[in-house]
Amino acid sequence: MLSFGLTIIRHGETQHNKDGLLQGQGIDSPLSEIGMQQAEAASRYLQDVHFTNVFASDMKRAMQTAEIIVRKNKTCSNLDIVTAPSLKERSFGDAEGGQVEDMKNMAKAAGQPIPEYTPPNGETMDQVKVRISTFLKSLFQQMADEHQDKMCQDYLQFKLQCGNDKFWFTVYRRKSSTTAPDKMNLCQQALHPPLNGKKPCTPYFVLYLY
Numbered sequence: 156m157l158s159f160g161l162t163i164i165r166h167g168e169t170q171h172n173k174d175g176l177l178q179g180q181g182i183d184s185p186l187s188e189i190g191m192q193q194a195e196a197a198s199r200y201l202q203d204v205h206f207t208n209v210f211a212s213d214m215k216r217a218m219q220t221a222e223i224i225v226r227k228n229k230t231c232s233n234l235d236i237v238t239a240p241s242l243k244e245r246s247f248g249d250a251e252g253g254q255v256e257d258m259k260n261m262a263k264a265a266g267q268p269i270p271e272y273t274p275p276n277g278e279t280m281d282q283v284k285v286r287i288s289t290f291l292k293s294l295f296q297q298m299a300d301e302h303q304d305k306m307c308q309d310y311l312q313f314k315l316q317c318g319n320d321k322f323w324f325t326v327y328r329r330k331s332s333t334t335a336p337d338k339m340n341l342c343q344q345a346l347h348p349p350l351n352g353k354k355p356c357t358p359y360f361v362l363y364l365y
Contacts, residue, residue, distance in 0.1 A: 159298060162204070164224070166216040167193035175255050178216075179247040179277075185215045194220045198227035205230045210294075212242035241290040248277030
């Protein structure tokens with residue numbers, strides 16, 4: 156049986172975070188002094204976890220956080236960090252660089268809650284879900300390819316719970332290393348009971364989002 160752990164870590168504080176400003180994708184600010192301390196604290200908490208793959212967005216704040224955590228890890232300090240632009244923070248378009256409160260007021264004026272509101276030239280939440288889902292499908296396929304000896308059937312199905320949203324990912328055993336999978340499905344349903352509390356045997360992937 157193939158089991159894995161998924162650790163998701165947000166980047167440490169930046170000066171823009173402290174000042175209540177939206178960063179999105181257009182403002183590539185580094186960690187503040189407090190943000191560095193937060194990354195150091197996370198590294199101490201995770202120092203005994205054996206990670207086999209590390210992914211981070213290509214934003215400075217995410218890469219700095221990832222580098223500190225990996226460098227302080229006792230078992231995989233030399234592990235390469237794979238940059239994945241699809242893990243970037245949501246783009247807030249024209250609202251980037253402005254106050255978070257200003258966007259809240261814009262959403263209120265539009266009669267929409269913050270998560271559903273899209274500023275001019277910004278990225279919708281559906282667009283964010285598509286690019287994150289595409290990344291996860293690729294990640295799960297990589298895991299299936301690297302551990303075909305543990306697959307007792309021709310496909311693996313993964314269930315990921317995020318709030319009230321449930322994501323199903325199905326990846327198929329490749330016929331050879333150069334053959335594309337026969338099929339790769341993704342479906343999403345809302346209001347599904349949370350995943351059970353079983354703890355995976357071995358942490359496998361760590362993602363640094365934003």
